[in-house]
Amino acid sequence: MVERPNKPSSLVATPGLPPQPTVNFSDDNSLVTATLPTGESITVLLYGATVISWKDSSSTEKLWLSSAAKLDGTKPVRGGIPLVFPVFGPPPAGHAQTSSLPQHGFARTSRWEFLGKSTSESSGDQQTGDLSVKLDFGLSSAADGLDPKGKAAWPFKFNLIYSVTLNRRDLTTSLVVTNDDERAFDCQVLMHTYLKVKDITNVTISGLDSSSYVDKVDAASTKTQSGEIRIEGETDRVYTADGPVIVSEGGKTLFTVTRDNLSNVVVWNPWVEKAKGMGDFEPKDGYKEMLCVEPGSVGGWQTLEKGDAFEGAQTIALGA
Numbered sequence: 001m002v003e004r005p006n007k008p009s010s011l012v013a014t015p016g017l018p019p020q021p022t023v024n025f026s027d028d029n030s031l032v033t034a035t036l037p038t039g040e041s042i043t044v045l046l047y048g049a050t051v052i053s054w055k056d057s058s059s060t061e062k063l064w065l066s067s068a069a070k071l072d073g074t075k076p077v078r079g080g081i082p083l084v085f086p087v088f089g090p091p092p093a094g095h096a097q098t099s100s101l102p103q104h105g106f107a108r109t110s111r112w113e114f115l116g117k118s119t120s121e122s123s124g125d126q127q128t129g130d131l132s133v134k135l136d137f138g139l140s141s142a143a144d145g146l147d148p149k150g151k152a153a154w155p156f157k158f159n160l161i162y163s164v165t166l167n168r169r170d171l172t173t174s175l176v177v178t179n180d181d182e183r184a185f186d187c188q189v190l191m192h193t194y195l196k197v198k199d200i201t202n203v204t205i206s207g208l209d210s211s212s213y214v215d216k217v218d219a220a221s222t223k224t225q226s227g228e229i230r231i232e233g234e235t236d237r238v239y240t241a242d243g244p245v246i247v248s249e250g251g252k253t254l255f256t257v258t259r260d261n262l263s264n265v266v267v268w269n270p271w272v273e274k275a276k277g278m279g280d281f282e283p284k285d286g287y288k289e290m291l292c293v294e295p296g297s298v299g300g301w302q303t304l305e306k307g308d309a310f311e312g313a314q315t316i317a318l319g320a
């Protein structure tokens, strides 16, 4: 064989794809877990499309979940991120469309369908495997998993798409509501996020200064926030505000919550007595280790005409 003088050198090995996020189902198909190559993970229960765990790369949990939370579809999950739709709280007096619904509606008590996953680079740096993963879930008026109580109480044709996106340093949840009915309907939406903290007495919440709020533990009176919030007793407030909400502990920023098209934020902590009264709230002093910061559109109603859609989202970033 004749050696060619200009024989090309062998090709540099084609670099492989960077490691990809993995998505796994539990054996009973009730849970979906997504993990980034760098170790961050989320777990979503199909019941309610409830995010029940969000861990950073060192496996530190960021969401509070009651040790007595029911994960078997018998009641809404106490912790994580239950989804509130189409009514927030008990149905308000005089609102006929929602009057037969249970507290916080039926999205959190229906079994959602997993629609699929997608991945993308979040920073363009392939070498670090800086990827994100998005899980999509669906629930419609025609779905088998729709809570029958919800179907009976709210007989509209609708479609919901809920997307949960995990990045290395943040989590985004986004809901699209579409009216597939001939009639208009009213709805409210809220993402009932239970954030995990170490000691609620060291926590401050900023970003709501000068915002007006409805104080649900003071006869639903309307007040104006002055300065930072500290949790020193049962707290249940519906703020109307723009801008990020920052949760700090001991002066260090734990979470920065930003919102898209969600003009309200509920700040909730049940404190001692209310925690005692909730059978699925454990440990009873767990109120010291949680804080609900709940972005939503609940101050009035989103009225959707036939074919209309509403989209709202929250992003919870770790740190500033």
Ligand SMILES: O=P(O)(O)OC[C@H]1O[C@@H](O)[C@H](O)[C@@H](O)[C@@H]1O
Pocket (backbone or CB within 6 Å): 076, 089, 103, 104, 192, 216, 236, 237, 266, 268, 294
């Ligand atoms: O016990 P539930 O139905 O999960 O609701 C928990 C809390 O949810 C909050 O969003 C409400 O503002 C509170 O009033 C309510 O107590």
